[in-house]
Amino acid sequence: MNESLNGLDRRWKLECNPDRLTCELRFVSFAEAFAFMTQVALLAEKLDHHPDWRNSYSLVVISLTTHDAGGLSERDFEFARNVDQILTR
Ligand SMILES: C[C@H](O)[C@H](O)[C@H]1CNC2=NC(N)=NC(=O)C2=N1
Numbered sequence: 466m467n468e469s470l471n472g473l474d475r476r477w478k479l480e481c482n483p484d485r486l487t488c489e490l491r492f493v494s495f496a497e498a499f500a501f502m503t504q505v506a507l508l509a510e511k512l513d514h515h516p517d518w519r520n521s522y523s524l525v526v527i528s529l530t531t532h533d534a535g536g537l538s539e540r541d542f543e544f545a546r547n548v549d550q551i552l553t554r
Pocket residue numbers: 513514515516517530531532533534
């Protein structure tokens with residue numbers, strides 16, 4: 466499973482029990498954090514895959530799992546790769 470992290474941003478971590486792919490992102494302001502979240506929300510609708518996440522001021526924590534599968538699936542890793550593309554724009 467660790468190999469699945471290959472190529473992803475180093476901030477992505479695999480968590481076990483429950484299995485999740487998580488990422489903590491610190492932005493310079495709430496406005497920057499929320500602008501990022503807006504892009505991720507559009508991505509979620511496009512991919513029909515939705516993050517569990519939280520925001521506290523300039524911090525965004527994304528936690529990915531596939532509810533339909535009751536755990537991680539390739540859809541979570543694909544979603545993470547797309548989030549990385551938003552981060553490098
Ligand atoms: C019908 C639709 O494809 C499903 O409800 C999708 C929507 N978004 C989803 N998002 C996530 N994270 N897990 C799912 O199982 C899931 N299922």
